[in-house]
Each structure stands twice: as structure tokens, then as C-alpha cells.
Amino acid sequence: MRALVVEGVGMERYREGGSDGGSGAGRDTHRITSAIAFSFARAGADRIALQDVLLISPAPGGALLRDLARAKGHDHAVRYLDRVWQRAARVTGESTPIVDRRDALVRLAELRVAVERAVWRGQAGQTDRANLLHRLELCERAGGADHEVSQRQLALGIGASESTVKRSDSRLAAAGWLWRAEVGGAGKSSKWVLGKGSPIGMSPVDPTRQGGHKAPGYLDGVNQRHTPTTRTVDPSVRPAELDxxxxxxxxxxxxxxxxxxxxxxxxxxxxxxxxxxxxxxxxxxxxxxxxxxxxxxxxxxxxxxxxxxxxxxxxxxxxxxxxxxxxxxxxxxxxxxxxxxxxxxxxxxxxxxxGYRQWCLYAFDRIAADEVYRRVREHAWPARPTTELTDQDQAFLNSWSSDFEDADRMVSA
Structure with a gap:
């Protein structure tokens, strides 16, 4: 988080990931500002310090928030920051931070219980559950909810096609079970984070995406699956009892x-x-x-x-x-x-x-894709120069980051 605020490193992680429906600069501003606000709340800082760093100082992490202030006014940006800070303070006060590997494994165990107790209906539910179980094994070996896997690797791991895995990831992201933190590229898999999904007893599969075929003529729509306006948990439905x-x-x-x-x-x-x-x-x-x-x-x-x-x-x-x-x-x-x-x-x-033939097909596709990426890099425009900060700006950021680290150590202790 210090690198995000002081140097602007990691902004692409928040711009590319997430499952919310927003788009454009407003979505990026909210994701980055919320992440920084949560780090301040966990470190024991106050809202005034957050406002000084993001709105008053030239810290790169607050560039998007300062753009919002220039576009809609300083008061609008302050009110928005107040709402973000209140939510960050409330959530951090209700949650227990993950301090070490043991806490992370406890969270993963709770998540595994939630996945096993959820009701997964139909073939899409089978795929979604297999998707999460495979990811849980990767996370348990890594020791945290963050994991790195490509959709092709996941397709081999659950015995499905790549298109099936893509649809499954979309359903799980919409239900809150999954969040893509960083989109993969040439020679690099996507980075994912497991989250808390739908309530127990609620199928994470979106019924609106599972409609049947439309019959022609006057029967048009008869064979479609109708979705109730409210989805309630049936107490008689028990979770599957499987190994x-x-x-x-x-x-x-x-x-x-x-x-x-x-x-x-x-x-x-x-x-x-x-x-x-x-x-x-x-x-x-x-x-x-x-x-x-x-x-x-x-x-x-x-x-x-x-x-x-x-x-x-x-x-x-x-x-x-x-x-x-x-x-x-x-x-x-x-x-x-x-x-x-x-x-x-x-x-x-x-x-x-x-499975071996599928692996070979993906390997050949990866070789071809790497060749395309290489040609694109050779003809790519040079990157734009980064914004240079003055010595006074660097002195302010270094003094602020030292105070922030001292507060973080006091909270951890």
C-alpha cells in the first residue's frame, strides 16, 4: 500500500480486476481510494491524514481523486472521501485482520465449508463447484486466498473446456465467490482472490443466464425458465454429502x-x-x-x-x-x-x-500467442515518461510514509 500511495505502483491491479459493474475513471477512482482508505483504517490513522495525503499532497495514489476534485469541486471530493472512510472504518472494525499463515488457513477452512454446504444445481453448478474446489487446493498450498492460475490451467484441472471455465468464472465473480485482481498476459497467468459468496442454500448460478430455447411463433417464450422475483432459501434442501x-x-x-x-x-x-x-x-x-x-x-x-x-x-x-x-x-x-x-x-x-491432447493444444496456442506478443512488443510505442516529483514533494512523502509505518507497527503490536 505504501508503494501504491507514494509511487503509484499497482494501480493496474485495481483497474483490471474486480467484479463490479462500474466502468471508466469513476470505477478506478473508487477502487484505488477504497483500498488506500482500508489500509489507513487498519493502521489506526484518521480521516484527516487520509485527506491530506490523497487531496493535498502530490502523492500519485491520490491522482484520480484529485482529478475528481478538479472536475466536480473540492467539496464533492471531500464528501465522497467521507463516505469511503466511514465504510472502511466500519468494515475494519467488524473484521479480524489476517496476521499470519494460520489465520489465512482458518479463513480458507471457513470458505471450504461454505463451498461444501452451498447447493449447486445443474451442470453449471457442478462446474462452479469444481472450479472453486480446485482453486481452494491451490490456495491451501499457497497459504492464502490469493492465487495465480490461467483459465486454461483451470480447464485442465477440472476436466472442462476453456469456454466453460470462462462462463463459470463470470458466474462466480457475479456471485461474489471470486475476484480477478490482475489480468494475465504474455507468459503470466491471471491473479485471483477467493471471496465470500452467496448465502448458504443459494445457488451462485444466475438463473437469467440459464434460460431455455425460445420456441417459434405463438409458443415463443413458453420453454424459457421463469425466474421468481424473490429468491428464498428452502430449509428442506440439504447440501451434498460427498468426499x-x-x-x-x-x-x-x-x-x-x-x-x-x-x-x-x-x-x-x-x-x-x-x-x-x-x-x-x-x-x-x-x-x-x-x-x-x-x-x-x-x-x-x-x-x-x-x-x-x-x-x-x-x-x-x-x-x-x-x-x-x-x-x-x-x-x-x-x-x-x-x-x-x-x-x-x-x-x-x-x-x-x-486431457493430454487438450494440454498439447493449449501449449501450441501459447507458443503462437507468445510469438504474436513478441511482434507487438517490437512495434509498440515507447512508454510515456513518469511524472517527476520535486525534492520538496519527495521529502513530504517520505516523512508521511515513516509516520504511517510507525502507526502500522503500533497497531500490529
Whole structure:
């Protein structure tokens, strides 16, 4: 934040990211000003210090706010800054800052529970949940909600196409589960941040984007899915009961791609891994899928010897999954470890190597894109010179930043 205020470094992060519907200079001004206001509130500074730095001083971080003051008047900019400061002070007072890695992992654990308890309806919901589960694994390895992944890498990780992943990212961003902090470019993946999504029981899929086809003539609109004016949480709807870590591993395998067993079959296996010996009705309740859909997916699983039917109950085949050492009480670690048998299943279904071919296609596309970026850089105009500050301006910024760092250390202590 000091680099953002004093040197103007990182402004592109706020200009390119975000899921709000604003556009233009007003959106950029609000994002950058809000970020700086939150940093001041967390450091224990007051609104007068924020106004001095952003409106009175020549700090590059307040350039957009000063442009607003010149366009609409100083009083308008001060009133706007008051609203931003009040929100920053209220939110920072209600939230607990993340101090170390342990706090970040606790937040990620809370987010994983929210993802697992949410109700994800339809094929779009399956993709959105797989998207978030894959991102959660990346964040848990990195130790924070910030992560870096391209949409092509994500498509390989969840066994979907790039266009499917793009639509999923749009839905998740609109629902508040995801925020793109920085758009990727040549040789660099996009930077993302996981956020708190819709309330539990609310599907993050936007119903207005899932409408059916329009019939011609007088039937026009009959087959469209109607959206109620108010969306309420049905208390009778229970979240899926699956081994979600196993599910995140299965959806990326060739055997469970669209031309193979499919994502619902992976959910059936994950449901039996969570609790073996369930009837078709129980599996439908555990996976939150229609009973006819579950029956249709059980047929190939039984034919391939992955699931065994005993009476009216279904069990995983012996040796399909092995149980490691007993996990500690209350731990959320995976209770099952996959054996490498899924490649044999993919070979029997004729889909073995689908993921590798997709990876090769993306690799060749990346090589071609790098060549295009290289040609563009060779013919690009030189960058505009940066604004030079006087010695008096530098002295003011250095003295202010030292006071700000002292206040930040006192708050942390």
C-alpha cells in the first residue's frame, strides 16, 4: 500500500480486476481510494491524514481523486472521501485482520465449508463447484486466498473446456465467490482472490443466464425458465454429502470427462466414498441429483466393475479406493486415497489421453500467442515518461510514509 500511495505502483491491479459493474475513471477512482482508505483504517490513522495525503499532497495514489476534485469541486471530493472512510472504518472494525499463515488457513477452512454446504444445481453448478474446489487446493498450498492460475490451467484441472471455465468464472465473480485482481498476459497467468459468496442454500448460478430455447411463433417464450422475483432459501434442501477432496481429484481425470462417465458419476463415487452402502434414493439425496440421473450413472459404473450392487444398496468395488491411517478427530483431511485405476477405465471408454491432447493444444496456442506478443512488443510505442516529483514533494512523502509505518507497527503490536 505504501508503494501504491507514494509511487503509484499497482494501480493496474485495481483497474483490471474486480467484479463490479462500474466502468471508466469513476470505477478506478473508487477502487484505488477504497483500498488506500482500508489500509489507513487498519493502521489506526484518521480521516484527516487520509485527506491530506490523497487531496493535498502530490502523492500519485491520490491522482484520480484529485482529478475528481478538479472536475466536480473540492467539496464533492471531500464528501465522497467521507463516505469511503466511514465504510472502511466500519468494515475494519467488524473484521479480524489476517496476521499470519494460520489465520489465512482458518479463513480458507471457513470458505471450504461454505463451498461444501452451498447447493449447486445443474451442470453449471457442478462446474462452479469444481472450479472453486480446485482453486481452494491451490490456495491451501499457497497459504492464502490469493492465487495465480490461467483459465486454461483451470480447464485442465477440472476436466472442462476453456469456454466453460470462462462462463463459470463470470458466474462466480457475479456471485461474489471470486475476484480477478490482475489480468494475465504474455507468459503470466491471471491473479485471483477467493471471496465470500452467496448465502448458504443459494445457488451462485444466475438463473437469467440459464434460460431455455425460445420456441417459434405463438409458443415463443413458453420453454424459457421463469425466474421468481424473490429468491428464498428452502430449509428442506440439504447440501451434498460427498468426499469433496476426492471429487476434486476425480473430475480432472479422463474417465470422468464429458465423453466418459461424466461429472455426476464422479459425484456418485465421491458419495459412496463418504458413506459406503447407499440406496439409489440415498445417493440422489447425497449428490443432490435427480434419482433417474443417478440410476443412469450407476449402470456404467456397475458394468465397469467400479460399483457393486448388493440387494438395494450400492458399494464401491474392493480395491478401488484404499483407506489410509485413521485421521485425527475433527480433521477435514481426505479420508480416501485414489489408486491409479482410473486410466484403465478411461482406456475401456476410449477417452484415455483426452486431457493430454487438450494440454498439447493449449501449449501450441501459447507458443503462437507468445510469438504474436513478441511482434507487438517490437512495434509498440515507447512508454510515456513518469511524472517527476520535486525534492520538496519527495521529502513530504517520505516523512508521511515513516509516520504511517510507525502507526502500522503500533497497531500490529
Amino acid at each position: 469433496f477432496r476426492l471429487l476434486a481429484d476425480l473430475v480432472a481425470r479422463d474417465a470422468f470427462r464429458a465423453r466418459g462417465l461424466g461429472k455426476t458419476a464422479a459425484e456418485v463415487v465421491a458419495a459412496l466414498a463418504h458413506r459406503d452402502g447407499q440406496s439409489a434414493a440415498e445417493l440422489a439425496a447425497s449428490t443432490r441429483r435427480h434419482r433417474a440421473t443417478v440410476h443412469a450413472r450407476l449402470v456404467p459404473l456397475i458394468e465397469l466393475g467400479l460399483v457393486v450392487k448388493v440387494g438395494e444398496l450400492y458399494y464401491l468395488a474392493d480395491g478401488l479406493l484404499k483407506t489410509p491411517a485413521k485421521r485425527p478427530q475433527g480433521s477435514r483431511l481426505a479420508s480416501w486415497q485414489v489408486i491409479d485405476r482410473w486410466d484403465e477405465v478411461a482406456a475401456d471408454l476410449g477417452v484415455l489421453g483426452t
